[in-house]
Amino acid sequence: MKDFMIIKDPKVARLFADQCRRDILHNLRKREMTVYQLARLLEKNVSSICHHLNVLEKAGLVEQTRTLIKGNLVEKFYRATAKKFIISYTLSEGLIPDSEDIAKWSKEVCKSAVRNLSAFGYDIPVEKEKRLFELIEKYSSLKQMAFEEIISRQKKPVKVTGPSLKILLSLLESIRLYENEEFRRIMNEICEQLKGLKVT
Amino acid sequence: MKDFMIIKDPKVARLFADQCRRDILHNLRKREMTVYQLARLLEKNVSSICHHLNVLEKAGLVEQTRTLIKGNLVEKFYRATAKKFIISYTLSEGLIPDSEDIAKWSKEVCKSAVRNLSAFGYDIPVEKEKRLFELIEKYSSLKQMAFEEIISRQKKPVKVTGPSLKILLSLLESIRLYENEEFRRIMNEICEQLKGLKVT
Numbered sequence: 001m002k003d004f005m006i007i008k009d010p011k012v013a014r015l016f017a018d019q020c021r022r023d024i025l026h027n028l029r030k031r032e033m034t035v036y037q038l039a040r041l042l043e044k045n046v047s048s049i050c051h052h053l054n055v056l057e058k059a060g061l062v063e064q065t066r067t068l069i070k071g072n073l074v075e076k077f078y079r080a081t082a083k084k085f086i087i088s089y090t091l092s093e094g095l096i097p098d099s100e101d102i103a104k105w106s107k108e109v110c111k112s113a114v115r116n117l118s119a120f121g122y123d124i125p126v127e128k129e130k131r132l133f134e135l136i137e138k139y140s141s142l143k144q145m146a147f148e149e150i151i152s153r154q155k156k157p158v159k160v161t162g163p164s165l166k167i168l169l170s171l172l173e174s175i176r177l178y179e180n181e182e183f184r185r186i187m188n189e190i191c192e193q194l195k196g197l198k199v200t
Numbered sequence: 201m202k203d204f205m206i207i208k209d210p211k212v213a214r215l216f217a218d219q220c221r222r223d224i225l226h227n228l229r230k231r232e233m234t235v236y237q238l239a240r241l242l243e244k245n246v247s248s249i250c251h252h253l254n255v256l257e258k259a260g261l262v263e264q265t266r267t268l269i270k271g272n273l274v275e276k277f278y279r280a281t282a283k284k285f286i287i288s289y290t291l292s293e294g295l296i297p298d299s300e301d302i303a304k305w306s307k308e309v310c311k312s313a314v315r316n317l318s319a320f321g322y323d324i325p326v327e328k329e330k331r332l333f334e335l336i337e338k339y340s341s342l343k344q345m346a347f348e349e350i351i352s353r354q355k356k357p358v359k360v361t362g363p364s365l366k367i368l369l370s371l372l373e374s375i376r377l378y379e380n381e382e383f384r385r386i387m388n389e390i391c392e393q394l395k396g397l398k399v400t
Contacts (some may be wrong), residue, residue, distance in 0.1 A: 041241055112364040113371065119351060119358045120372055139374070140367050150320060155399075158319045164312040167340050171313065172320055173338070175394065178387045187378045192373065199355075 001029075003158055004151045005061075010099040012059045013087045017105075020044060021052050028080040032065045033114060036075065053078055061085065074078035086151065090145040110137045122197050135190050146176040183193050202356055204351045205261075205282035210299040212259045213287045217305075220244060222253050225261060225280050232265045232277040253278055261285065284352070289344040310337045322397050333391050342383050346376040 007013045015021050023042050027033060035053060039046045049108045052139045056062040090096050094103030117124055124132060149196070151174045158165055177183045207213045215221050223242050227233060233241075239249045256262040261281055268275045290296050294303030314333045317324055324332060350372045358365055377383045 037241075109363045110367065112360050113368040116358050116360045116364065116368055119354060119356050120368070121353055121355050136367065136371060139371060151323055154319060155321050156319050158316050160312050160316045163309045164316065167309065167317055167336065168313040168320070170343065171336060171339060171390070174387065175391055179391060185224065187374065190371070191375055191379060 001079065002082040003154065004084050004086060004088050006088050006148055006152060006192040008088045008090060008096070009059075010091055010096060010102055011104055012061070013091050013099070015055065015059055015061065016085070016087065018052075020048070021056060024049070024052055024056065025080050028062055028078055029083055032079040034068075034075045034077055034160065038078075077187060086148065089141055089148055091136075092144065093141055104139075107137065110140055117194075121199050122194060123199050124197060128193060128197075132190070132193055135186055135193065138186050139183075139190065142180065142186070143173065146173045146180070150176065201279065202282040202288060203354065204284050205347055206286050206352060208288045208290060208296070209259075210296060210302060213257055213260070213299070213302055213360060214357065215261065216285070216287065217253065218252075220248070223365050224249070224252055224256065225285065227284055228262055228278055228280040232279040234268075234275045234277055236275065238278075242396050250310060269274055269276050286348065289341055289348055292344065293341055306340075307337065310340055313340075317394075321399050323399050326363060328393060328397075332390070332393055335386055335393065339383075339390065342377060342380065342386070346373050346380070350376065 008015075016025075020042065024038055027038065027041065033041075035046055035049050038044075038053075039049045042049070053062060057064070061081055061113065062078045063081050065079050068075045068077065087102070091099040091102045092106035094100050111133055114129060114136055117132075147169070150169065158168070160168065207216075216225075220242065224238055227238065227241065234250050235246055235253060238244075238253075239246045243247070253262060256332040257264070257278070262278045263281050265277045265279050268277065287302070291302045292306035294300050311333055311381075314324065314329060314336055317332075347369070350369065360368065
């Protein structure tokens with residue numbers, strides 16, 4: 001199992017739009033499981049899980065690990081092919097043909113982030129929403145790009161557990177962004193825009 | 201279910217050291233489940249899951265949601281009390297009595313992050329390891345502090361899905377760190393220390 005897989009094919013990226021497929025992948029990252037185990041856990045019928053697994057296998061996101069013969073029954077075990085799947089920024093920015101819907105979804109994600117600033121005490125006036133949305137979109141895109149560059153230059157498998165890897169990746173991303181002049185400019189403007197909007 | 205819970209009691213934080221308890225909490229964040237469902241999924245015996253659930257319930261990390269009567273059997277459903285549990289930086293820095301072991305674990309996490317910089321192409325000479333470890337520890341601590349401050353000032357429940365919330369929290373954290381002079385100083389030194397250590 002690889003540490004990371006960057007998804008650059010819009011057809012493959014689209015598979016992640018489905019909650020059930022995301023749930024399957026999520027579980028198969030942690031352990032190998034059979035169709036029956038997945039069906040029981042996710043409370044879906046076996047034929048639906050079977051279908052999803054076939055689709056995910058063809059896309060290279062899951063693979064068969066072993067089979068277990070139980071009487072007349074052959075049970076196949078599956079697992080994910082990577083610990084983490086990352087949708088490439090080239091798709092979420094619509095830079096690749098046929099990725100317009102993914103770019104649109106990615107815009108919605110940023111819009112919804114701006115709208116929820118209020119949950120953390122920022123009172124955003126309507127006239128500022130548009131610019132803030134543009135800035136956060138840019139912020140998110142530079143962050144994604146930095147992350148993708150880091151993992152695409154991975155030299156060997158990481159030998160660390162969750163929390164260490166998280167800090168390591170966050171640090172490498174911070175360094176990259178910190179050294180990026182465009183990122184500094186965007187952060188300055190975001191800070192400027194949010195100044196005085198915090199309700200205490 | 202709350203969005204976040206910050207753990208400030210070392211006794212409660214210590215519960216997260218156990219893999220099986222982490223697995224239980226992970227699953228109960230997504231759906232309510234019975235002892236039997238958890239035992240089957242995690243391949244543990246029922247009495248062990250029962251014991252863990254009692255401990256987690258007493259610590260306020262899980263709660264009973266409903267009971268289902270099946271013939272003679274009463275099945276209780278459980279779920280986590282928050283979507284995300286955060287170990288407070290006051291523990292991971294050993295600022296609170298009886299949190300020395302948690303602080304020690306947290307140091308190990310940072311050490312292991314430094315050691316794995318090589319997986320991403322940085323060749324760290326032995327004489328630089330100590331200073332880099334100190335800097336990454338400080339980096340991680342400022343990051344944790346910023347995150348905790350943000351979520352402890354949450355005004356109302358967030359109404360967003362995973363990716364939006366992730367961007368929103370990352371942005372708020374970036375703003376806080378970006379405006380923090382100590383953080384800038386640390387980032388400058390980390391960049392300085394790593395300069396020229398990248399193998400291409």
